[in-house]
Amino acid sequence: MSKRDEEARDLVQRLSAGKMSRRQFMTRASALGLTAGAIGSILAACGGKDDAAPATAPTEPAPTESAPGESTAPAGTVDIAGDLDHFTWEGYDLPGIIDPWLDANGVSQNVTLIGVQADVEAKLLSPAGKGVDLTSANQAFIQSYLDFGIVRPISVEEVPSLAKLFPRWQQFPYRNDDGTFNVVPWTWGSLGLTYSPERVGEVPESWEIVFDPAFKDRVVMLDDAQNNVSLAALILGFNPDELTQEQFAEVKDFLGRVMKQSKTLAPSFGDIVSLFAAGEVDLNFLGWIGTDVFIEGAETKTIVPAKNPDGSLGRSLAFCDCAMIPPDADNVPAALAFSEQLISGQIAADAAAYLAAGTTNPEVVALIDETTRALFPYDDLGAFFERVALPNGFPRESDEFVTFDETVKGWEDVKAAAL
Amino acid sequence: MSVSRRLAAVLASPLGLLLFVAIAIPGGTFLVYSFFSFDASLRRVEPGFSFDNYRLVLTESTFHTLGWNTLAIAVPATVASVVAGYALAYYLAFEARRSRTFLLALVVISMLASYLVRIYAWRTLMGERGVLNSALEAIGIIDEPLGVLLFSRLTVIVAYVNLYLPFTTLLIYASLAGVPRALRESARDLGAGRGETLRRVTLPLSGHAVLVATAFTFFLSAGDFFAPVLLGGTSSVTFGVAISDQLRSTGNYPLGAALSFVMLAAFALVYLLLRASLRAFRFLPRQVA
Incomplete structure (x- = not known):
């Protein structure tokens, strides 16, 4: 036994x-x-x-076949009614998109918003986290959350569409060797260099453009320690998951140089959209592809420059946000069923359009509107992710590599040095 | 204890209880936290007693830089708010006649807009395509938008003056309105000019309001971290931002608490220095504050 x-x-x-x-x-x-x-x-x-x-609970075996557009969710065959306490990012509760499904299944979604990703561990590791049914985990935090013991494994029987994900998401940290999943990866996007075609002109060929004197005080950076450090590390040819202290010193120096070129630090991507729309900036180091979709009154393009400053192949960063069920969740059936919706059928396709994001399920790609689908090269994601990394995250404790807390401190050092 | 004093104690007790529950207990808890340590691997606060967090805050050069930058923003903002507030309050109390009610209404109305709306309004005003740049270009003073109007320390200072001027004005006005006209007229009758009357009569009688307005403005502007982020550009990272980073990004409550209490100690020091200065210049009666 x-x-x-x-x-x-x-x-x-x-x-x-x-x-x-x-x-x-x-x-x-x-x-x-x-x-x-x-x-x-x-x-x-x-x-x-x-x-x-x-x-x-929604743990019935997946239908053997499902036509595009039809949800594979088991809702309707099982009773998942009740409260779903959802601790997530603004917009990830899919207002308007998921509502018919919630109504049809008698699920009441109670949303509490995340401010920063670290809020998740802070909440789930405290008594206030008891009863959270579903939350959001960035891919770079999954390992930490496993270490903290705040992850409930999910089987493919529970969320059938997990079996259909692109190979990229059929591996750790999303999927374990035993076939269970730690999370349901459902929305992703790429980060790179966002520029104003009107002000910059031709497509920037290299990351070197952020140091161009012509764009002094025309650059904006997102105030985000981990992603800035990760992106700089990739551009410098380092592995952000295993960044040594010597490499970190180079990363901080690089970020300090970008900071000197920058006009401001933005607290959010929404603020960056506003800055481009107001004509305040021309370039965004650590730009989000969603900026190109959501901006009004101006035009931006987000790219991965062909070259790094040293002339090597240009690198950049991606992110993947996942649905995660804590071990103390009260309404696991509803959380599982909701997670299934995130990666299947028209709800997943509409969510991709709503968030200007990618889907993790190849079956959903055809259901996504053309504009959103064109954001990512679904035909060759393997090649795409060779240039655009999805880091597993900085270790929380390490004698060998730079830790999560050291990135926060290092980013503060960079900001202070610019004063 | 007399009946009236007992009655006063009874009447004040709900407020005292509220202050104790809402300020003393959380503040005390936070103070205790500042001596705890933080287990980075488990993201857990470990109870104990250590000055390590304070040692780090006081020795780390990054925190020094942020502290000085905070002063570089908060001190000018405070001085400008209090001086302008005093001038406006003086005018309202002693010079304005029929326009007093209207001007007071304007001051109060300016406080009704929310903090965020006012911060974003400054972006609209000072941006490269903002109202000010457009106006300057339209009348031919400049050929290109002035980029320095937004995202600088100066912008943050101006925004703080806009935010806190109504408070300082009302605080000082309330004090000046209580200055007996007879005292000022007596000084003039005895040969004092307007400046000497201000210095030797009006200022000392309103010194406590100046003290409170100064402390109020300094604490709020030095403790804020949002306006510097939205208006200050890369040159306006403050101590408040460091506290926010520790509490929100890393969850290191002990270090965040230590940073907060170092800041609180700095505030107390500023208050004591300010009070001593006002007393030294005889702008503050000894029995007050």
């Missing part, structure tokens, strides 16, 4: 003996990977007062 089987049997015995509530049993059993059908059967067999959420 495997360890998992032993633990499952122990759970059943504790439930039968009344040493565990039905809600506790559901949470622990889900964490062990027991299917909802099995959990429901056990609960039904044990009887007793029903103090838990509906035992049925």
